[in-house]
Amino acid sequence: MPAITPEQWTTLQRVAEPPPGVADRPVERISTAPSLLEGAGFPVRRPWPSQQIGFREADPFLLLDHMGAVEYAPGEAKGAPWHPHRGFETVTYIMDGAFEHHDSQGGGGYISNGDTQWMTAGAGILHDEMPPEALVRTGGLFHGIQLWVNLPQRLKWTPPRYQSLEAAQVTLVASERGDALLRIIAGELAGYSGPGVTWTPITVIHASLEPDARLCIPWPENFNALAYVLSGSGSVGTTNVLVREGQGVAFGPGASLTVTASSSPSGPNPRLEVLLMGGVPIREPIASYGPFVMNTHADIVQAFEDYQSGRMGTIPAQYLSPNDGDAPSHT
Amino acid sequence: MAMRLVTLKVLPHNFAAAPPFVVDNGWRPKHVPILETIPVEADVIAAVIPGRGGMRVVVYNREDFAVTVRVDAEG
Secondary structure, three states: OOOOOOOOOOOOOEEOOOOOOOOEOOEEEEEEOOEEEEOOOEEEEEEEOOOOOOHHHHOOEEEEEEEEEEEEOOOOOOOEEEEEEEOEEEEEEEEEOEEEEEEOOOOEEEEEOOOEEEEEOOOOEEEEEEOOHHHHHHOEEEEEEEEEEEOOHHHOOOOOEEEEEOHHHOEEEEEOOOOEEEEEEEOEEOOEEOOEOOOOOEEEEEEEEOOOOEEEEEOOOOOOOEEEEEEOEEEEOOOOEEEEOOEEEEEOOOOEEEEEEOOOOOOOOOOEEEEEEEEOOOOOOOEEEOOEEEOOHHHHHHHHHHHHHOOOOOOOHHHOOOOOOOOOOOO | OOOOEEEEEEOOOOEEEOOOEOOOOOOOOOOOOEEEEEOOOOOEEEEEEEEOOEEEEEEEEOOOOOEEEEEEOOO
């Protein structure tokens, strides 16, 4: 997994474990992510929203898609062709392989091997997310996630913006025992801050635990807390609820989080790779339909009408192929 | 690409989605014509947006009554 991983973790700053007596968050819900196809047909696993972890438990997060890990054959790599978003943010973190993206405002970029793209769709944007030509041509490993972060009503109409968070910018710290690596992508953990700037208080961490490692970290009491197992197996919470690849966890209230890696891992990667995330819940009504997440049905209708009429933006001419004479010919 | 005509019954002030259709990496969104409505000239609009399983033709009915809509589900 090329997501930024230093040779030595023991030289990193350590995050102290909370003192005894601090309430550790219990496990409230477990979701085994179902598989489905997205975009042009790339497979994802989606632990939330689900029956077990709904909008209420995930708040301020809306959706998590785990893309891969998949070894594409030549010609097989798929992406998400041009589509709109309004009312929230998409966070795309690529651990292996790459995505290229372009948007209706003329922006674009390349996300690979530990990079994160934090896109605030806000008032609305059209974009695509595609495997680079080389990955399509030769095939190769692809592994990433896309997280949707909600925006409160007062920020739904904020102008779109990008944050390109390169792998080298990610804040790296180690657990107190030195057997877990914490990549802080956004937000703050025990005084260490990640590079991502968030509209509301949020922390997003990719942790790697050596076999049998136990990670216990402080977690703000006013945040919710979620975990998702990218690969490997282990347990969560002080009661050691077993979890494995593809499972999401919603924790209950408390001031610390505990994750333990299996002592006898199986599979090609012996480490437990887990996403840890949380934030202050927004607690506003959610109306969602496809790529639009607003507060009311009327907001959703307006988003659909704005997209259909071209008011949400149009595909820049350089991305239209010669036979696209009528695209995007909104009425 | 051949047309795949589908008929959707759309409740008043509501959405209805056709089944997802296959796209490739080079696909671009295009105008989705409304081929027929019952009653005729009902006020509905259509566009392609991503939904569960991929891209889908979605119709919104602006009327106060249910409308039956015929569209090309291939977008």
